[in-house]
Amino acid sequence: MSSTQLLPPGAGDKKRFLQNCIHCGKCVEACRFDALKITEGLNPMTAGTPYIDPEKAPCFLCMHCGPACPTGAISAIEQKDADMGAAFLDKNQCFTYLGAVICRTCFEKCPMRNTAIVLENGYLPVITDQCVGCGVCAYVCPRHAITLIPRERIHEKVRSEA
Amino acid sequence: MKLHRNHVRRACQCLVALSFIAIPWINGFDIRIVTGNLLSLEIFGIPFADPLAALQVFFSTWSLSWTVTIGALLSLTLAVIMGPVFCSWICPYGLIADLMQKLPFVKRRNRFSRGWLFKAVVVGIVVVGLGAMAFPPMLNQLSLPGWYTRTMQTLWLSGTIPAGFWLLPAASVLDMAGGGHFWCRYCCPQSLLLQAAGLVLPRRFRVKYDASKCICSEKNPSPCMKSCPYGLDPRERKIHPECTNCGDCVVQCSHFGSALSQGFGSRK
Numbered sequence: 001m002s003s004t005q006l007l008p009p010g011a012g013d014k015k016r017f018l019q020n021c022i023h024c025g026k027c028v029e030a031c032r033f034d035a036l037k038i039t040e041g042l043n044p045m046t047a048g049t050p051y052i053d054p055e056k057a058p059c060f061l062c063m064h065c066g067p068a069c070p071t072g073a074i075s076a077i078e079q080k081d082a083d084m085g086a087a088f089l090d091k092n093q094c095f096t097y098l099g100a101v102i103c104r105t106c107f108e109k110c111p112m113r114n115t116a117i118v119l120e121n122g123y124l125p126v127i128t129d130q131c132v133g134c135g136v137c138a139y140v141c142p143r144h145a146i147t148l149i150p151r152e153r154i155h156e157k158v159r160s161e162a
Numbered sequence: 163m164k165l166h167r168n169h170v171r172r173a174c175q176c177l178v179a180l181s182f183i184a185i186p187w188i189n190g191f192d193i194r195i196v197t198g199n200l201l202s203l204e205i206f207g208i209p210f211a212d213p214l215a216a217l218q219v220f221f222s223t224w225s226l227s228w229t230v231t232i233g234a235l236l237s238l239t240l241a242v243i244m245g246p247v248f249c250s251w252i253c254p255y256g257l258i259a260d261l262m263q264k265l266p267f268v269k270r271r272n273r274f275s276r277g278w279l280f281k282a283v284v285v286g287i288v289v290v291g292l293g294a295m296a297f298p299p300m301l302n303q304l305s306l307p308g309w310y311t312r313t314m315q316t317l318w319l320s321g322t323i324p325a326g327f328w329l330l331p332a333a334s335v336l337d338m339a340g341g342g343h344f345w346c347r348y349c350c351p352q353s354l355l356l357q358a359a360g361l362v363l364p365r366r367f368r369v370k371y372d373a374s375k376c377i378c379s380e381k382n383p384s385p386c387m388k389s390c391p392y393g394l395d396p397r398e399r400k401i402h403p404e405c406t407n408c409g410d411c412v413v414q415c416s417h418f419g420s421a422l423s424q425g426f427g428s429r430k
């Protein structure tokens with residue numbers, strides 16, 4: 001399993017999510033982009049709950065899973081509240097910052113383009129604090145300049161720094 | 163061959179078992195008439211839910227969504243009126259267990275007639291305990307109707323067979339060793355709330371016994387008892403909460419005195 005596993009958009013806190021999910025798989029059936037996968041294995045805490053492996057198939061924020069979920073484990077929310085994590089762009093890797101070519105792949109593909117990624121001076125991609133961490137930009141970046149941090153780890157970081 | 167109600171039941175079980183192979187496949191084409199699995203299901207927008215799953219979520223979070231509440235109540239309502247018919251008419255493992263019992267070396271036994279009470283106490287403690295410790299609905303992982311349908315979903319969605327699938331053959335082996343329907347009677351936690359719901363109404367759909375017609379008084383075990391998949395005695399004064407209204411005993415009895423029938427009646 002990849003280290004950057006994400007919970008579905010609107011899952012919120014992992015513990016609350018696991019308590020509510022009854023393993024019906026409706027969210028996975030509803031996902032238009034095959035981003036949601038069913039957790040396999042025998043761990044009784046998690047087997048049957050959905051997850052996203054953004055390196056294989058990121059979430060395109062179609063927001064179909066929330067309304068499909070009968071329990072509210074995934075809340076029906078808007079894109080801007082997806083709160084799955086956050087993406088970080090390494091300027092030392094990005095083609096555009098390096099001055100090699102003007103690449104706007106991440107900006108073009110971000111489902112929240114102009115909100116989560118903006119173009120500074122019209123060409124430099126900047127990830128804002130509106131980013132919800134869907135993972136599309138990291139998935140499409142040809143330079144692998146973008147790292148995705150899942151929600152849990154961001155919250156851990158915030159807690160340990162506080 | 164006369165068409166008996168047990169043929170209708172078998173057809174119904176097979177239809178459900180086959181449907182759940184097709185449902186996740188059909189959903190793949192975005193035709194969403196039925197979604198989910200036997201833990202939570204939606205048919206034409208009407209929700210159904212495993213009441214035990216709902217209860218577990220409730221005990222660990224002290225809240226429950228409307229969809230699941232209505233879904234669980236609908237499932238329970240069926241059991242309140244008809245008894246645990248889910249087990250004999252719908253559950254895919256119920257079908258497997260029934261078919262297994264046709265094997266010549268699988269015995270029908272009525273060993274612990276209080277087994278369901280014991281199971282109810284154990285499951286009750288587990289549900290409350292897991293809830294108190296705020297655990298996820300872990301008993302779902304023991305749901306064989308759940309795993310049957312989850313396997314089909316996983317197979318169509320990601321092309322793999324989930325580990326829990328192997329509970330189905332494991333339970334079958336248990337049934338072979340311990341006597342038919344061993345899993346259903348002594349292990350399956352799903353059936354409990356349905357059986358309890360079946361006790362709510364004084365009058366509901368059930369097997370009725372007319373002693374004046376019975377011609378097998380000397381035979382022990384009686385033909386009806388021998389035909390019961392759960393090893394129950396349909397002639398007991400109080401029909402057992404485990405009785406699923408499968409009707410096998412009634413069909414069997416029709417070859418003898420026709421003392422058994424099914425209809426609305428009280429648990430006398």
Ligand code: SF4
Pocket residue numbers: 020021022023024025026027028048049050068069070071072073074
């Ligand atoms: S739809 Fe909700 S309850 Fe069902 S598997 Fe997905 S998260 Fe869990």
Ligand code: SF4
Pocket residue numbers: 086087109110111112113116117127131132133134135136137138
């Ligand atoms: S910046 Fe990247 S991770 Fe954030 S919303 Fe846009 S595509 Fe998704």
Ligand code: SF4
Pocket residue numbers: 248249250253254255256257306307345346347350351352353
């Ligand atoms: S007891 Fe459980 S496994 Fe057996 S038929 Fe009923 S629900 Fe299915």
Ligand code: SF4
Pocket residue numbers: 369389390391392393394395396404405406407408409410411412
């Ligand atoms: S008592 Fe009769 S109807 Fe009830 S489970 Fe046994 S055979 Fe079926």
